[in-house]
Amino acid sequence: MRGSLTITSAVTDPALLDLPWDQPLDEWSNDHIAVLPKGISRHLVRFANLSGHVIAVKETTEVMAKGEYEMLRTLQRMEVPCVEPVAVITNRVDHEGDPLPPALVTRHLKFSLPYRALFSQTLRPDTATRLVDALAVLLVRLHMIGFFWGDVSLSNTLFRRDAGAFAAYLVDAETGQLYTGGLSNGQRENDLEIARVNIAGELMDLEAGGRVADELDPIRISNGIVEAYRLLWKELTGSESFDSSERWRISERVDRLNKLGFDIEELAIRTTDEGSTVRIQPKVVDAGHHQRRLLRLTGLDAEENQARRLLNDLDSYAATYGKNDLDEEMVAHEWLMRVFEPVIRAIPRDLKGKLEPAEVFHQLLEHRWYMAQNAGHDIPLAEAVTSYINDVLRHRRDEATMIDPPTGAFTVPISVISDSDSDDDSTSDSDEDWRLKV
Template identity: 50%
Template sequence: MALQISATNPEHPAVLLELPWHLPLEEWPEKYLVPLPRGISRHVVRYARAGAEVVAVKELAERPATREYELLRTLARVGIPAVDPLAVVTGRSGSDGEPLEPVLITRHLNGSLPYRSMFETTLRPTTVHRLMDALAVLLVRLHLAGFAWGDCSLSNTLFRRDAGAYAAYLVDAETGELHRRLSTGQREYDIDLARVNIIGEMLDLEASGALHPSVDPIAFGTEICRRYHDLWTELTRTSVYPAGKYHYIDRRIRRLNDLGFDVAEMQIQHSSNGDTVTFVPKVVDAGHHQRQLLRLTGLDTEENQARRLLNDLESWMATQEDYAPGDPLGARTEVLAHRWVREVFRPTVRAVPQQLRGAMDAAEVYHGLLEHRWYLCERAQHDIGLEKVVEDFVTHVLPQSPEAANETGAAQGTDQAPPSR
C-alpha cells in the first residue's frame, strides 16, 4: 500500500512528505524533532518540525487515528478548545518493506504545557485550584456540545496561561463520542471517570515528591465534581420569577456573560395564572468576551484575556473625546476600538523584546503589563504611564520569568519545562 496523507489543508501534504515516514516514530533522528515537554501517552508521540510549523505526531492504528481526526475536526467546527487536527498518514512501510503504524498529526498548541511539566516545580494550592477550574470549564463545554470524552484526565489535557488563570484544551479524543445531547448518566460517567483519573495522577505526583504538602490528592480530585456541577447548574437551571420582573431575566443573562457564556436560545413561559415567569437558557455558547473582543478589535484571545483587554479598552475609550458610552457596540465604538489596537495595544506589546516573551502570546504580555502597572501605581500612589511600565517590566520582571527561561532552554535544545509561578 502506497503512502497516503489525508490533510485538512492542501499545503500540508507537500511539507509533511519531508518527514521520515519509513522509520518508526521512536527512531526518528533528532534533526526532525523539536525538544518540547511531552505528557504521558499510551502511544508513541513526538514533536516535529514541518515547514514553519511544529506538529505533534502520534502513532496508532488506522481506524482510531481516522476516527480521532474526524472528531477533532468536528470539535473545531463547534468551537471547542482542542488541538487542531492536520492530517492522518497511512500506508507507511519501513525500509525492509514491513508495514508501520499510521499516525495522527495535530498542530502544536503554542504556549501550552502538559500538567507534569507544570509540576516540575511545586505548584501552590491556588494554582492547582485554577487548573481544576479550567478543566471543569472544558468538560462543561464538551458536554454542552454533546461530546462524551470517555477519558477525562490531566494527562489528556493541555493548559495555557489565560490572564492569571488557565485555559484547558482537549488533546486526546480517541475515546470520545459525539451525540446530539448527553444524558445525565453519560455526563455523570465522564465526571466520575475524571475524578478517579485525577486522584490517581495526583497520588502519582505525591509519590514522586512533586506535590505541595498541603494538597490532598483525594480532595482535589473530588473537587472537579463540585466545580463541574456548580457551573453546569448555573448554565442550565430553570429560574422562576414574579411576573413583570423581566429585569431578573436580564440579570441572569448578565451573570452567565460574566462566567464567559452567551445565551444563544432561551425559553420563557408564563404560568397558567400569570403570576410567574419561567426562564430556561436552552442553548448556551462559551466565549462571550472572546467574541466581543474579536468583533470590536479583530484580536483573537483566550476568554479571560479578552475580559481583561475589554476592561482596559473601555477605560481608555472613556478618556477619548469622541466616546459614546450609550453605544457600546456601535460604529463609533468600533472606530475607537481599532484606534486602541493601533495606538495602544500593538505599540505596547512591540516594546517588549521578543526574546523575553517566551511562550507568552501578545494578549498575555499585555495582561502582564496591566498587572505590573497596577502594582507600580499602588506602590507609587499615583498613575504611571504605560511607557514607564514597559521599561520596568522589561528590566525587572521578564528576565526572571519562567517564560523567558523556557525560551532560552528551547533555543539551546533542552527538553526542560518552565517552572510555574
C-alpha cells in the same frame, strides 16, 4: 521509501513528505525532533518541526487514527477548544519492507503546556485548583454539544495561561463519541466520575514523587471538579423562577452567564396562568462572549479571561478620554493603534517567545496596577512597560513552541517551565526602540 505512503489530510502540507515515515517514531533523528514538554500518553508521541510550526505525531492503529482525526475536525467545526488535526499517515513501511504503525498528526497548540510542566519544584494547591476548574469548563462545553469523552484527565488536556487562570484544550479524542441527541445524565455523570478518579490518580502520582506541596490534598482537589462542573452546568442549563415584578433578574442571569464566558443565543421565558411568576431557562449557550466581542472590535484572538481584561482596558480608555459617545469600533481601532500595538512592539525581539501578546498585555496591566498601589499615584504606561520588561518579562522562561537546537529523545526537566517567575537572570543585548502615544 518503499511502498505507497498514504496521507489523508484536508490541506496537505508537502513538507509532510520530507519526514522519515520509513523509520519507527522512536528512531527519528535530532534533525526532525522539536524539544517540548509533553504529558503522559498510552501511545508513543513525538514532536517534530514542520514548515515553521510544531506538530505532534502519535503512532496508533489505522482505525483509531482515522476516527480521532475525523472527531477532531468535527469538534473544531463546532468551535470546541481542541488541537488541530493535520493528517493521518498510513501504509508506512521501513527499509526492509516491514509495516510500521499508522500515525496521527496534529498541530501543537502554541503557548500550551501539559499540566506536569506548569510548575517548577512543587505543584501548589491554588494552581491545581485552577487547572481542575479549567478542565471543568471544558467538560461542560463538550457535554453541551453531546460529546462523551470517556477518558477525561489532566494528561489528555493542554493548558494555556488565561489572565491568571487557565484555558483547557482537548488533546486526546480517541475514546470520544458524539451524540446528536445530547447526553443523558448517566453519561455525563460517568464522564465526571472518570475525571474525578483520573485526576486523583494523577495528583497522587505527583505526590508520590514529591512533586506537590505538602498542603495539597489530591482527593479534595479531584472532588473539586465535580463541584465546579455541577455549579457551571446548573448556571447554564437550570431554570429560575421569580415574581414578575423582578424582571431585572433576567438581565442579572444573562450577566452572570457572560461573566462565566458564555453567551446566550436563546432564552425560554414562561409566565404562569396568573401572570405573577416568570420562569426563565437558557436553551442554547456558547462560550466566548468576550472573545467574540474583542475579535469583532479589534481582530485580536485571545482567551476568554484575557479578552475580558483587554476589553476592560479598552472601556477604561474610552471613559478616560471622553470617547464613550463615539462609535465603538472606531474607539477600539484607536485603542489598538495607540495602546495595545505600541506595547507589543516595545517587547524586545529576544523576549517575544516568553508569552503570547494578550497574556503580556494582561500581565503589564497587573504590573502597572501594583506599581500604582505602591507609589500611591497613577503610573504612566511607558514607565510601566519599561519596568515590566526589565523586572518581570526578562526573568520568565520561554513558553513559545520551538526550542532550538533540537535534540534527541530526552526527559524534560520539570523546572524548565514554571507557573511563577523563574530565577533566570539572563538579559538581552539590546532593546528595540519604542514609543507610546498615551
